[in-house]
Amino acid sequence: MTDENDLKVIDHSVSGEEFTLIKNSEFGFLETTPKPDIDKLPHYYESKDYISHTDSRRNLVEIIYHIVRGVSLKKKVQLIDEHASDGKILLDIGCGTGDFLKVAKENGWYGYGIEPNAHAREIANKKTNQGVFDTDELLKFKEHRFDVITLWHVLEHLPDLENQIEIYKKLLKPSGTLIIAVPNHKSYDAAYYQEFWAAYDVPRHLWHFCQDSMAALLSKHFLKVVDVIPMKYDAYYVSLLSEKYRKASFKLFRAFITGFKSNSKAKRSKEASSLIFVVKNE
Template identity: 60%
Template structure:
């Protein structure tokens, strides 16, 4: 593969270490280098500020996050219902504290989750009657088990990228649906903040995708992107954190302006801060 240096980025939330982002010209994605070993990687998630692994509401920022999350859960459910009519089996990979699965279960979906973080998995299982499993247990699901597999801001965290994509394809039923939400390193807010862009989030984010890279990866695994949707709130959330990393303060007014401008420019460019990809499995 042809890879070249793209940017040097700091881990602002846990270790303070610096990592290189290498550009892969074949797939148009960035790769975090060096990537921590599987044994060391969990250490980079040990932070009280890693909000997706807790249900805490300690401050205004976290309270707003959970209010927005409650609203987006309903939109996520509406999305999978749109592309999965009369289908009921759902796996949420990297399900965090299980809130999306809880909403889906209440709407009569048969739900299962996978969450490698022990703390988040325990919280999720308290809501879902032990329906959330470890990454090792995930390998025990039978072939063509699920109508829908969702990864909400998870694919960028996954080691052995192609191995996992092949597993998702194997677990999906023919013509099943894979929903992937990931940050977009070609967005306007990414270009504004550069090495301070919070969605780089190294080394927890091992990969950094563009629209081109997602399409190429799906084609490589005999799947097809059939629709793309923007995640408008992400431009504001990421800009707020990016301001903190760059200046030491949230600077909500400037972050709001950058978020607005990013979403406005993306109307034409389609390069939103984060994107949801609806992917269909082949019928073969």
């Protein structure tokens, strides 16, 4: 059931279809409604503009994306180094074209990746010495195998949400760390752009999290958030895409100002455009 506060959002990337964001009564995150059937979900990723499945640099948005990714990869490796437990065995879920996994391996990690998109997986395997597998392989890993499991902007895509969390918990060592990065719908840029906020990215994003809803979801599975880290670059990139979707004008300057405001306000509110949740067993 919808009400007047539910937000209607258009798929700007592929289909042009309209979806509604409805608050989940148990956890408090927003749900994309209606959810596409699982067998139809891949259709919504069939776009040459779906950037995490390509290494292309055809336009300003893609160039900026790759510049930012290059900088953020080093910070991501620093983060997993800080939270390594007994060893350095990594599983990267939804690894895309494999850049994070490649850099992690170059810095002493022994890692695997899971990537459902065949084209992205092929690119990733060229970078990682065939270390990336389809989702079917996820259940073949031994329990308590990994020191760190990472999901960089992946959890919001997964249809079987709670089952996936249980799988990751079983695959982690008891002292291991789960690292989850997701957009934050309580950020300033989300409030500013409303239905044009690019990080809603319906229907590829099935769930839309904030700090409270993430903590509630994980707590049900006896996991706790031990740290929350802002992803400052995301505010600028998401604002750039959001300006494009508004179509009033595609202004780099306005996107920069909005991203700057979002990061400035987040210093006090702690509600950055995207957040990294560092998660441990309770």
